[in-house]
Amino acid sequence: xxxxxxxxxxxxxxxxxxxxxxxxLTVPKGEVHAIMGPNGTGKSTLSKxxxxxxxxxxxxxxxxxxxxxxxxxxxxxxxxxxxxxAFQYPSEIPGVTIANxxxxxxxxxxxxxxPFDAKAYYTELYAKMxxxxxxxxxxxxxxxxxxxxxEKKRCEILQLMMLKPKYAVLDETDSGLDIDALRIVSEGVNxxxxxxxxxxxxxxxxxxxxxxxxxxxxxxxxxxxxxxxGKELAIELEAKGYDWVKTxxxxx
Amino acid sequence: MAEIDENLAQRExxxxxxxxxxxxxxxxxxxxAGVGLSASVVDYISKVKDEEPWIREFRQKSLKIxxxxxxxxxxxxxxxxxxxxxxxRYYLAKGQKAVRTWEEVPDDVKKTFERLGIPExxxxxxxxxxxxxxxxxxxxxxxxxxxxxxxxxxxxTDGLRDHPEIFRKWFGKVIPAGxxxxxxxxxxxxxxxxxxxxxxxxxxxxxLQAYFRINAENFGQFERTLIxxxxxxxxxxxxxxxxxxxxxxxxxxxxxxxxxLKGAKIQYVTVQNWSANVFNLVTKRGVxxxxxxxxxxxxxxxxxxxxxxxxxVLRGKGARGxxxxxxxxxxxxxxxxxxxxxxxxxxxxxxxxxxSISVGSGRSTYRGLVHIPKTLKNCRNNTECDALLINEHSRxxxxxxxxxxxxxxxxxxxxxxxxxxxxxxxxxxQRGLSEGEAMSLAVNGFVNDLVKxxxxxxxxxxxxxxxxxxxxxxx
Numbered sequence: 134x135x136x137x138x139x140x141x142x143x144x145x146x147x148x149x150x151x152x153x154x155x156x157x158l159t160v161p162k163g164e165v166h167a168i169m170g171p172n173g174t175g176k177s178t179l180s181k182x183x184x185x186x187x188x189x190x191x192x193x194x195x196x197x198x199x200x201x202x203x204x205x206x207x208x209x210x211x212x213x214x215x216x217x218x219a220f221q222y223p224s225e226i227p228g229v230t231i232a233n234x235x236x237x238x239x240x241x242x243x244x245x246x247x248p249f250d251a252k253a254y255y256t257e258l259y260a261k262m263x264x265x266x267x268x269x270x271x272x273x274x275x276x277x278x279x280x281x282x283x284e285k286k287r288c289e290i291l292q293l294m295m296l297k298p299k300y301a302v303l304d305e306t307d308s309g310l311d312i313d314a315l316r317i318v319s320e321g322v323n324x325x326x327x328x329x330x331x332x333x334x335x336x337x338x339x340x341x342x343x344x345x346x347x348x349x350x351x352x353x354x355x356x357x358x359x360x361x362x363g364k365e366l367a368i369e370l371e372a373k374g375y376d377w378v379k380t381x382x383x384x385x
Numbered sequence: 386m387a388e389i390d391e392n393l394a395q396r397e398x399x400x401x402x403x404x405x406x407x408x409x410x411x412x413x414x415x416x417x418a419g420v421g422l423s424a425s426v427v428d429y430i431s432k433v434k435d436e437e438p439w440i441r442e443f444r445q446k447s448l449k450i451x452x453x454x455x456x457x458x459x460x461x462x463x464x465x466x467x468x469x470x471x472x473x474r475y476y477l478a479k480g481q482k483a484v485r486t487w488e489e490v491p492d493d494v495k496k497t498f499e500r501l502g503i504p505e506x507x508x509x510x511x512x513x514x515x516x517x518x519x520x521x522x523x524x525x526x527x528x529x530x531x532x533x534x535x536x537x538x539x540x541x542t543d544g545l546r547d548h549p550e551i552f553r554k555w556f557g558k559v560i561p562a563g564x565x566x567x568x569x570x571x572x573x574x575x576x577x578x579x580x581x582x583x584x585x586x587x588x589x590x591x592x593l594q595a596y597f598r599i600n601a602e603n604f605g606q607f608e609r610t611l612i613x614x615x616x617x618x619x620x621x622x623x624x625x626x627x628x629x630x631x632x633x634x635x636x637x638x639x640x641x642x643x644x645x646l647k648g649a650k651i652q653y654v655t656v657q658n659w660s661a662n663v664f665n666l667v668t669k670r671g672v673x674x675x676x677x678x679x680x681x682x683x684x685x686x687x688x689x690x691x692x693x694x695x696x697x698v699l700r701g702k703g704a705r706g707x708x709x710x711x712x713x714x715x716x717x718x719x720x721x722x723x724x725x726x727x728x729x730x731x732x733x734x735x736x737x738x739x740x741s742i743s744v745g746s747g748r749s750t751y752r753g754l755v756h757i758p759k760t761l762k763n764c765r766n767n768t769e770c771d772a773l774l775i776n777e778h779s780r781x782x783x784x785x786x787x788x789x790x791x792x793x794x795x796x797x798x799x800x801x802x803x804x805x806x807x808x809x810x811x812x813x814x815q816r817g818l819s820e821g822e823a824m825s826l827a828v829n830g831f832v833n834d835l836v837k838x839x840x841x842x843x844x845x846x847x848x849x850x851x852x853x854x855x856x857x858x859x860x
């Protein structure tokens with residue numbers, strides 16, 4: 134499937150500990166898929182493995198981004214191929230302003246030596262910051278340094294909007310957000326929804342999915358998807374709780 | 386919109402590309418003192434320069450001091466013992482007189498400086514340029530209007546011969562020959578460098594620049610600089626250095642003396658990118674009289690070993706001294722740098738901000754000396770030294786010596802060590818930056834607040850040099 138992110142029979146571990154066990158999932162472009170599941174079930178690992186984090190090793194399986202294998206590639210190559218990961222805990226980069234950071238990320242995607250249109254860049258950056266209700270002074274702040282939880286997540290979504298990936302993985306983007314921030318961040322994501330982008334939204338709670346309404350919901354347990362359904366599955370899960378997953382779905 | 390302005394300005398900035406230093410042309414010298422150090426080598430140098438007896442005596446006396454002083458390996462690295470003084474060539478020159486147009490510069494030397502972008506920089510933003518090739522300046526020119534104002538910009542030979550009434554008084558006084566072993570060596574065999582005099586009240590808006598190039602292998606470059614800013618005057622001097630990558634060690638040992646008379650301001654900027662086998666052992670010190678200011682901006686990238694502690698003697702009431710320093714030690718390199726602030730009058734203030742980056746097996750050492758005696762009042766010092774380690778094998782040491790006495794003086798000292806973490810690198814790479822780009826961004830972030838203080842041409846260049854270093858450091 135050329136216009137999908139196709140993960141097939143993925144087995145991955147950290148150290149000796151297997152975490153992803155024959156994990157399979159397909160996210161077509163233009164769709165929003167949510168992965169829900171209790172803590173420690175491998176949701177964040179999935180995002181890190183796809184992004185090429187060096188701490189994880191892949192035993193078998195594949196992950197094709199529009200038909201191209203991304204497993205085993207360096208993180209920057211995966212990123213430039215079109216996979217964006219919105220981090221649950223984004224790193225601080227002291228001394229590097231947000232404006233310069235995003236600019237460096239854009240320049241990294243350009244042909245070497247190609248001119249950078251600073252004026253167009255700032256015009257776009259400011260428009261997207263306005264959409265996320267971010268103060269313009271934000272551009273001069275150092276990446277994630279001294280940010281509140283909400284500011285960090287907004288900054289992740291700003292980067293997402295500026296870099297326009299083919300696929301975006303949002304790892305627990307709702308954690309640490311109050312309801313206003315949640316609404317703003319979700320609006321940012323919804324604005325990006327369209328035929329050119331696929332989303333994989335990882336979350337523990339159904340709350341986020343009230344704002345970013347998914348096309349498909351997958352329940353993850355012990356390293357793989359155990360149940361899939363429409364958006365109503367999230368509501369069912371919220372009502373029944375994760376014990377339901379443990380007792381009924383995991384054994385199925 | 387400040388960011389946009391900055392961006393446009395950066396694109397227009399001058400590119401003195403010291404990354405292009407690794408090339409050399411055939412050697413042919415009209416003057417060559419041979420290999421090794423002796424009284425006759427010192428005399429040879431004095432003779433070809435046709436120096437007065439007092440300078441010859443100064444050189445010979447300094448040679449004796451050099452021979453008598455031990456290597457400072459009781460506190461500094463034993464790598465100093467690897468300098469083979471008897472294998473070094475102490476004086477190599479193509480001629481004795483610097484020319485005043487680039488056209489007159491010998492072709493091979495001109496090509497060297499053109500590849501480094503020097504003539505272009507001069508046209509664009511410099512008030513005066515001196516280009517030194519091994520032992521002697523081959524080119525020296527200053528804007529005519531400065532000459533008319535009485536500004537002097539020449540080498541030590543010309544300075545001591547033509548303007549002894551100005552330069553002799555201070556020559557070897559800020560840094561006496563016996564200050565340390567390498568200051569003594571320089572005093573014995575010095576050649577080239579800049580002697581500058583800024584008359585009372587003259588404010589030189591554009592920088593004066595000297596460019597030091599080592600071209601010959603097994604060579605020692607010993608330039609000598611003396612800048613005197615008379616009352617109320619202002620000047621910025623910038624120096625840049627490169628050398629090709631040689632198989633054998635090369636020595637660079639300069640002495641730089643600054644004199645800021647009442648109310649004068651001197652800013653001295655260094656960006657050096659020595660190749661990895663240069664021993665760079667430099668003594669730099671300034672005197673600040675009443676209300677005067679001496680500011681050292683010192684960026685040390687490259688070299689095998691750099692030992693350099695720019696200092697300011699705050700001799701007059703209300704004098705200010707500042708050292709802003711950045712050192713980057715890559716694999717196999719040792720940057721042993723720091724600052725000295727000697728408060729010798731009331732109401733004097735000093736500021737030291739030192740940042741070091743250690744990459745791979747690189748090592749950086751900070752040594753600081755701050756002295757405020759108890760007889761003084763209202764003296765203040767602020768010292769900040771921050772170290773950044775790029776990986777586990779890197780090393781950083783800090784040796785601050787602060788002696789502040791008396792009730793009416795204050796000192797503030799902050800030090801930090803941080804590391805670029807694997808998570809930070811992963812985060813940046815997830816945004817599409819290569820590992821090298823990620824590391825250089827982290828390093829540039831680390832030095833960011835300091836670089837803002839630099840003249841723009843140099844901050845752009847420094848940024849590019851850091852990028853080159855970091856790209857090269859990724860396996």
